[in-house]
Amino acid sequence: MIRAAGGFFAVRDAGGAVYLCRARGRLKLESGSILVGDRVIFRPEEGAEEPGGAGEGAGVIETLLPRRSVLRRPPVANVEQIVLVLALKEPAPDWQLAGRILLQGEREKLALLCCLNKIDLADAAEREEAAAALDPLPYRLLWSSAREGAGVGQLGEALRGRCTVFAGPSGVGKSSLLNAVHPGLGLKTGTVSRKIGRGRHVTRQVELLELPAGGFVVDTPGFSRLSFAGLEPDRLGDLFPEFAPHRESCSFRNCNHIHEPGCAVREAVFAGLINRCRYRQYQHFWKELNDKER
Numbered sequence: 001m002i003r004a005a006g007g008f009f010a011v012r013d014a015g016g017a018v019y020l021c022r023a024r025g026r027l028k029l030e031s032g033s034i035l036v037g038d039r040v041i042f043r044p045e046e047g048a049e050e051p052g053g054a055g056e057g058a059g060v061i062e063t064l065l066p067r068r069s070v071l072r073r074p075p076v077a078n079v080e081q082i083v084l085v086l087a088l089k090e091p092a093p094d095w096q097l098a099g100r101i102l103l104q105g106e107r108e109k110l111a112l113l114c115c116l117n118k119i120d121l122a123d124a125a126e127r128e129e130a131a132a133a134l135d136p137l138p139y140r141l142l143w144s145s146a147r148e149g150a151g152v153g154q155l156g157e158a159l160r161g162r163c164t165v166f167a168g169p170s171g172v173g174k175s176s177l178l179n180a181v182h183p184g185l186g187l188k189t190g191t192v193s194r195k196i197g198r199g200r201h202v203t204r205q206v207e208l209l210e211l212p213a214g215g216f217v218v219d220t221p222g223f224s225r226l227s228f229a230g231l232e233p234d235r236l237g238d239l240f241p242e243f244a245p246h247r248e249s250c251s252f253r254n255c256n257h258i259h260e261p262g263c264a265v266r267e268a269v270f271a272g273l274i275n276r277c278r279y280r281q282y283q284h285f286w287k288e289l290n291d292k293e294r
């Protein structure tokens with residue numbers, strides 16, 4: 001399924017033809033039960049085997065196939081990789097939101113790439129600040145400018161042959177970067193409000209696009225809030241990959257790395273081996289999850 005449109009689901013078949021489908025019975029009851037990226041079995045409607053003049057036929061979705069991965073926000077199924085896009089400026093990076101997106105990716109065991117965009121707008125101090133926020137993190141980092149073309153070639157390489165979702169706040173340049181990689185996509189891009197320093201939610205829907213160089217990409221509307229659902233606080237530490245080399249050495253087997261004595265993760269934070277901001281984020285998320293449980 002490549003796009004939801006007014007109660008219909010646009011489904012692309014193996015040959016690239018697109019069918020506007022209704023969902024059958026049980027499948028359509030739950031809203032959001034079929035996500036962009038979902039693989040489905042569908043039956044073209046009588047007389048619609050040959051997609052019409054607009055290149056679109058009609059059909060009915062019969063079955064939803066098992067998912068390899070699912071993200072809640074942006075809502076998308078079966079992607080292999082998340083490109084988290086942040087702008088160095090206009091709007092300034094939201095590390096808290098970034099952390100939440102990374103956690104979703106870790107939870108689904110997806111490849112993660114952080115793209116710091118709009119480097120053309122930032123001075124050296126601003127770049128350093130961003131680098132510090134991400135150091136040392138086990139994620140691939142790409143500095144880019146959709147406007148001037150920096151990093152665009154590498155981004156194209158990272159997308160080739162894979163199924164990737166772009167995620168991040170509104171106005172950071174997700175659609176602009178995709179256009180820079182593949183000008184033929186012709187995605188609509190917007191402006192950032194000077195007054196409130198935020199994007200204007202130009203991309204309105206989640207849409208799966210085929211890349212000319214092979215692979216698929218999902219452009220998504222930016223968002224600014226993301227809450228955790230169904231995540232146990234005990235599991236949170238597992239989703240911070242930089243804790244992994246240390247947590248085996250914690251005195252307690254089920255250490256929460258909050259205030260237990262002999263916590264090797266906290267020691268690593270004090271020793272500068274784990275990014276302090278990321279650890280603070282961990283504390284913050286842990287508290288949030290515990291408050292929710294109670």
Ligand SMILES: Nc1nc2c(ncn2[C@@H]2O[C@H](COP(=O)(O)OP(=O)(O)OP(=O)(O)O)[C@@H](O)[C@H]2O)c(=O)[nH]1
Nearest residue numbers: 145146171172173174175176189190201202203222
């Ligand atoms: N200076 C500069 N501006 C950029 C860059 N990338 C994007 N922009 C501008 O930032 C604004 C927002 O870009 P979009 O691509 O629409 O941002 P988006 O992340 O897709 O936003 P939503 O669709 O609302 O989520 C546009 O005015 C772009 O021209 C960049 O690298 N440098």
Ligand SMILES: [Mg+2]
Nearest residue numbers: 174175202203
């Ligand atoms: Mg966009």
Ligand SMILES: [Zn+2]
Nearest residue numbers: 250255257263
């Ligand atoms: Zn610990």
